Structure formats: structure tokens, C-alpha cells
Amino acid sequence: MPELPEVEIVVRQLNDIVVGKKLIDKKLWRKDIRFPLPEKIFQKIIEGENKLIDIHRRAKFIVIEFAEYLIISHLGMTGSWTTHQGLLSQYSPKKHDHLAFGFTDNKAKDKSKPLWLIYNDPRRFGFVHAIRKQDLKSYFSDYGVEPLEMNDQQIDELFTLAQKSKSPVKSFIMNQKNIVGVGNIYACEALFLAGIDPFKLTSKVKKTSFVKLISEIKKNLSQAILKGGSSIKNYRNVNDEAGSFQKSHLVYGKEKTKCPRCKSGLIVRKVQAGRSTFFCNACQS
Numbered sequence: 539m540p541e542l543p544e545v546e547i548v549v550r551q552l553n554d555i556v557v558g559k560k561l562i563d564k565k566l567w568r569k570d571i572r573f574p575l576p577e578k579i580f581q582k583i584i585e586g587e588n589k590l591i592d593i594h595r596r597a598k599f600i601v602i603e604f605a606e607y608l609i610i611s612h613l614g615m616t617g618s619w620t621t622h623q624g625l626l627s628q629y630s631p632k633k634h635d636h637l638a639f640g641f642t643d644n645k646a647k648d649k650s651k652p653l654w655l656i657y658n659d660p661r662r663f664g665f666v667h668a669i670r671k672q673d674l675k676s677y678f679s680d681y682g683v684e685p686l687e688m689n690d691q692q693i694d695e696l697f698t699l700a701q702k703s704k705s706p707v708k709s710f711i712m713n714q715k716n717i718v719g720v721g722n723i724y725a726c727e728a729l730f731l732a733g734i735d736p737f738k739l740t741s742k743v744k745k746t747s748f749v750k751l752i753s754e755i756k757k758n759l760s761q762a763i764l765k766g767g768s769s770i771k772n773y774r775n776v777n778d779e780a781g782s783f784q785k786s787h788l789v790y791g792k793e794k795t796k797c798p799r800c801k802s803g804l805i806v807r808k809v810q811a812g813r814s815t816f817f818c819n820a821c822q823s
């Protein structure tokens with residue numbers, strides 16, 4: 539499942555490819571993915587202010603910005619965006635291609651050949667929405683702070699929230715209302731690096747440990763972005779490349795191996811809130 543680093547990579551690549559171009563066409567191979575596709579709004583963008591201004595990430599959402607509307611894409615479990623240069627009639631749709639957006643491409647030799655962004659999603663847990671720009675705030679009102687950009691004040695605020703929490707620390711950092719984009723892999727890795735027991739109550743985590751945890755989350759996510767993300771099952775970026783960060787995992791998927799830090803403990807796997815939690819049974823307290 540794509541987590542924050544993988545989504546961030548897709549966002550950066552899409553930015554390089556389509557920002558500044560105009561949305562001129564669309565193709566829907568089906569009416570819905572996880573939710574119905576807002577075909578009418580897509581058409582309004584095409585016929586109205588269709589220049590793509592910016593693409594950014596909020597939590598694990600890809601926000602594609604036009605003057606009046608935003609197209610919002612979530613990759614779900616298996617979603618991906620790829621490109622096709624040329625007429626769509628010359629493209630043979632792959633299995634699970636659901637939707638395509640055609641953009642002008644001034645760099646192409648033949649300017650009548652658009653650049654297509656194609657959304658593919660075998661399991662269809664992803665979706666593509668469109669909203670009015672003024673609804674952006676309310677759309678994301680349930681989402682907490684962005685981990686990569688957290689400043690000291692935001693860390694203090696999150697710690698205040700943590701002290702009131704009744705959940706284990708791993709659940710706390712994976713709750714999107716508190717902090718976004720910390721998926722299972724990165725939660726396990728950051729808790730290991732901070733030396734914190736994932737089952738410990740959040741309210742019992744001391745300030746210094748909490749600050750260390752946030753710093754490990756940031757570092758881990760940033761490193762994962764540099765390494766192209768983690769390809770656990772089938773994640774591919776826009777250029778159809780896999781990531782390599784899974785090779786850097788210290789505890790995730792390392793059940794029954796010796797702890798790489800204390801060398802005396804074992805990495806164990808326990809199910810926590812329905813997800814596998816990997817941790818060292820000796821050096822995380």
C-alpha cells in the first residue's frame with residue numbers, strides 16, 4: 539500500500555510532467571472506482587480554466603490544482619498514475635486502467651498529440667474526486683499535522699494531545715487526526731529507532747522520547763523518499779520504477795531475527811489494532 543513517501547514521490551514526478559499544461563480531454567473506462575467519478579466537474583475544468591497550476595500532497599492525497607477546482611486522487615491499496623504520449627486511440631488500455639486525463643504537450647514534436655495521465659488500480663480502493671477550491675479546508679478538516687514540515691510549536695501541540703491520549707503510542711501516531719501519513723511500516727521503524735515500546739500508553743511517553751520519536755518519523759519518511767519509497771507488494775512510481783527503501787527496514791518484516799541495535803533481543807511480531815507490529819523484545823521500553 540502506498541504510504542506518505544510513495545505518494546510524495548508520485549506528486550513530485552507528476553509536478554515535473556504536467557504542471558503548466560492544460561487539461562483538454564478525459565477518458566473514463568468506467569463510471570466509478572471506489573466512488574463514482576465526478577465526470578461533470580472534469581468536463582467543467584476542461585471547458586473552463588483548465589491550466590494545471592500545481593500538484594501537492596496533503597496526507598496521502600494527491601491534490602491537483604486548477605483555478606477553480608481541485609482534482610483529488612488517493613491511491614488506495616494499488617493505485618498508480620502512468621503516462622502515455624500521443625493519441626489515446628493509439629494506446630492499448632491495460633487491465634485495470636480506469637481513467638485518463640489528456641494534457642496539451644508543448645514539448646512534443648507534434649503538438650496535436652496530448653500527454654495522457656492514466657490511472658490504474660486493480661483493487662479499486664483508490665479514488666479520484668473533484669471539489670471546488672474553497673472547499674479544500676473542510677475536505678481536510680479531520681486531518682492532523684504534516685510530519686515532514688513539523689516545527690517546534692507543532693511538536694509541542696502534538697505532545698499536549700499525546701498526554702491526553704488513552705491509546706498506545708503506535709495507534710496514536712498512526713491516527714490521521716493527530717499526525718498524517720505515518721503508516722504501519724514507518725510507525726514500526728520510527729518506534730524502534732526511538733526505543734519506544736509500541737504498546738506503551740502515549741500519555742506515559744516522556745517529552746524527550748516523544749521529540750525523538752517525531753524526529754525519527756521525519757528522518758525515516760525523508761530517507762524513504764530519497765530511496766524511492768518502499769515497494770512491498772506492487773508499488774510503482776510514475777515511471778514504473780519500484781522503490782528500494784524496503785531494503786533499509788530494520789524491524790518491519792524482520793520477525794525472529796536478531797535485533798540490529800542491542801544484538802541480544804529478538805524482533806517479534808504481534809498483532810496490534812489489526813495490524814502487524816514489529817519490535818525488539820529487549821530494547822524498546
Ligand SMILES: [Zn+2]
Nearest residue numbers: 797800818821
Ligand atoms: Zn533490541
